Amino acid sequence: MFRSFISSFIRLRRSFLVVMILFAFSSAVKAQLSTDFYQQSCPKLLQIVRKEVQNAIKSEMRMAASLLRLHFHDCFVNGCDASLLLDLTDGEKSAIPNVNSARGFEVIDAIKSSVESSCSGVVSCADILTIAARDSVVLSGGNSWKVLLGRRDGLVANQTGANAGLPSPFDTLDAIISKFANVGLNVTDVVSLSGAHTIGLATCRTFSNRLFNFSGTGAPDSTLDSTMATDLQNQCPTTSDGFNTAPLDRNSRDLFDNHYFQNLLTGKGLLSSDQLLFSGDAAETTSTKSLVQSYSSNSNLFLTDFANSMIKMGSISPLTGSAGEIRQNCRVLNS
Ligand code: HEM
Numbered sequence: 001m002f003r004s005f006i007s008s009f010i011r012l013r014r015s016f017l018v019v020m021i022l023f024a025f026s027s028a029v030k031a032q033l034s035t036d037f038y039q040q041s042c043p044k045l046l047q048i049v050r051k052e053v054q055n056a057i058k059s060e061m062r063m064a065a066s067l068l069r070l071h072f073h074d075c076f077v078n079g080c081d082a083s084l085l086l087d088l089t090d091g092e093k094s095a096i097p098n099v100n101s102a103r104g105f106e107v108i109d110a111i112k113s114s115v116e117s118s119c120s121g122v123v124s125c126a127d128i129l130t131i132a133a134r135d136s137v138v139l140s141g142g143n144s145w146k147v148l149l150g151r152r153d154g155l156v157a158n159q160t161g162a163n164a165g166l167p168s169p170f171d172t173l174d175a176i177i178s179k180f181a182n183v184g185l186n187v188t189d190v191v192s193l194s195g196a197h198t199i200g201l202a203t204c205r206t207f208s209n210r211l212f213n214f215s216g217t218g219a220p221d222s223t224l225d226s227t228m229a230t231d232l233q234n235q236c237p238t239t240s241d242g243f244n245t246a247p248l249d250r251n252s253r254d255l256f257d258n259h260y261f262q263n264l265l266t267g268k269g270l271l272s273s274d275q276l277l278f279s280g281d282a283a284e285t286t287s288t289k290s291l292v293q294s295y296s297s298n299s300n301l302f303l304t305d306f307a308n309s310m311i312k313m314g315s316i317s318p319l320t321g322s323a324g325e326i327r328q329n330c331r332v333l334n335s
């Protein structure tokens with residue numbers, strides 16, 4: 001009797017062990033992003049974020065572009081972990097591509113505080129950035145997609161990583177492609193995601209190298225449309241500080257459409273890195289050029305590929321399970 005109790009106890013323990021192993025295995029598999037991550041813990045999350053993004057855009061349409069860019073600049077550096085949002089003197093905010101450029105941090109604070117008042121301590125800043133980026137595209141006229149959630153917030157910012165990993169407007173196409181490849185994104189993603197430049201503004205300092213060739217005759221970049229070059233020379237006089245702005249898509253600056261690609265066909269890309277997708281002479285230009293052509297004539301193909309690439313970009317090295325933390329204030333680490 002006692003012996004059979006022991007043996008059944010051992011059997012039970014053994015099956016308990018099997019169950020535990022299976023459980024550990026399945027939770028390891030589940031330590032991935034999912035669309036229903038906050039269904040129990042914050043059921044109104046998507047509505048709350050949408051409303052806040054809508055408010056922000058109502059007072060300044062450009063905010064859609066700024067929020068979209070924040071998600072990109074977060075994900076490319078140590079993964080989508082809200083490391084960009086940390087207020088540290090040596091943080092990512094003050095890295096070259098972000099300083100005096102990245103904007104929208106106050107809007108993220110407003111969304112976070114609205115989310116906290118409904119479900120405190122549950123939703124990561126990294127997920128808020130992801131949802132805000134999606135909503136910015138939708139509210140600008142783009143296609144929607146289901147956001148994957150469950151990211152946690154990082155414990156470090158990486159300024160060196162931001163300087164090295166974020167693409168520069170002065171990069172060659174090769175350099176841009178390899179920076180995307182470093183985070184698991186391919187040439188299709190380079191072209192579709194560059195289409196984000198269908199909204200928002202850029203400062204003169206990021207493209208004035210194309211307007212005045214100081215080392216040459218002074219003539220603008222030959223791949224830049226000449227009327228547009230004249231307009232931009234007036235907008236960006238050499239005597240100004242470089243902080244005047246021009247729309248990335250002069251055709252429809254606030255609308256999320258495929259005009260960015262149509263512009264490239266006629267030499268109306270703003271940044272050198274934009275126009276290189278169509279007019280460069282790198283070996284890869286063959287494939288980027290044909291994608292530009294496809295997107296310029298098929299808006300739905302662009303919007304679909306863009307959504308898929310955003311999901312891919314949003315899945316770069318997420319912190320899940322018990323890694324990282326759920327930050328209380330997006331700007332500071334929990335104590
Ligand atoms: C392919 C390489 C890329 C380069 C070299 C690049 C570079 C730039 C530069 C120089 C600006 C202007 C910044 C300023 O003057 O302050 C800008 C703006 C912007 N970028 Fe990119 N970018 C790239 C890819 C992306 C991607 C992948 C996204 C998003 C998915 C994106 C979204 C934006 C948006 C929306 C703006 C306008 C921001 C605003 O108006 O506040 N960019 N980008």
Ligand SMILES: *[C@@H]1O[C@H](CO)[C@@H](O)[C@H](O)[C@H]1NC(C)=O
Nearest residue numbers: 078156158160161162164165
């Ligand atoms: C910062 O980013 C670089 C990649 O550019 C990486 O090698 C390094 O490990 C990162 N540092 C930290 C502290 O995460």
Ligand SMILES: *[C@@H]1O[C@H](CO)[C@@H](O)[C@H](O)[C@H]1NC(C)=O
Nearest residue numbers: 185186187188189287308312
């Ligand atoms: C890039 O990856 C996507 C899948 O994520 C794939 O559909 C596409 O064909 C790839 N593009 C290239 C140029 O390899």
Ligand SMILES: *[C@@H]1O[C@H](CO)[C@@H](O)[C@H](O)[C@H]1NC(C)=O
Nearest residue numbers: 210213215216217220221222
């Ligand atoms: C500037 O001029 C030099 C000399 O004429 C030329 O080699 C170079 O390609 C030009 N740069 C641009 C951006 O047009």
